[in-house]
Amino acid sequence: MKKLLLPLLVVLLSVNHASAHSAGTDTEVDVIAKTTTSWNGNKLPGYLEGTPEITILRITIPPGVTLPLHIHPVINAGVMIAGKLTVVTEDEQILHIKAGDPIVEVVDTWHYGKNEGSEPVELIMFYAGREGTPITVLDTVSTYTTPEYRER
Numbered sequence: 767m768k769k770l771l772l773p774l775l776v777v778l779l780s781v782n783h784a785s786a787h788s789a790g791t792d793t794e795v796d797v798i799a800k801t802t803t804s805w806n807g808n809k810l811p812g813y814l815e816g817t818p819e820i821t822i823l824r825i826t827i828p829p830g831v832t833l834p835l836h837i838h839p840v841i842n843a844g845v846m847i848a849g850k851l852t853v854v855t856e857d858e859q860i861l862h863i864k865a866g867d868p869i870v871e872v873v874d875t876w877h878y879g880k881n882e883g884s885e886p887v888e889l890i891m892f893y894a895g896r897e898g899t900p901i902t903v904l905d906t907v908s909t910y911t912t913p914e915y916r917e918r
Contacts, residue, residue: 799870
């Protein structure tokens with residue numbers, strides 16, 4: 767009986783699998799981003815040792831807001847849902863992205879984002895971190911500040 771059950775199970779599973787693919791569904795899969803480098807061309811680092819921790823954030827940046835200078839010590843990527851965003855690194859590399867664009871963020875590179883548009887920026891970001899490791903670190907020690915935070 768056991769000898770018959772395994773082949774029957776294999777046949778049933780393969781028929782079910784085949785019918786799911788031939789049912790004429792309109793499922794589409796588009797690769798939005800697949801890369802080994804961040805947006806500025808730097809090679810992505812290896813994954814951190816330890817217990818993996820995935821964080822998914824919906825980030826909304828109001829019009830006219832410049833984020834503080836910060837780094838991400840972990841690999842992260844996302845998709846712009848709405849608005850237009852300018853990302854600037856400390857050494858003045860600039861990225862302009864708009865709704866629908868992917869972003870593979872810089873890792874361990876000081877940068878900031880600014881919404882120079884008239885509508886809120888909305889991003890969905892995925893962080894591949896390690897349990898106990900922050901996904902973002904704000905600059906609290908350097909004299910470099912983003913334009914909005916410079917003393918007037």
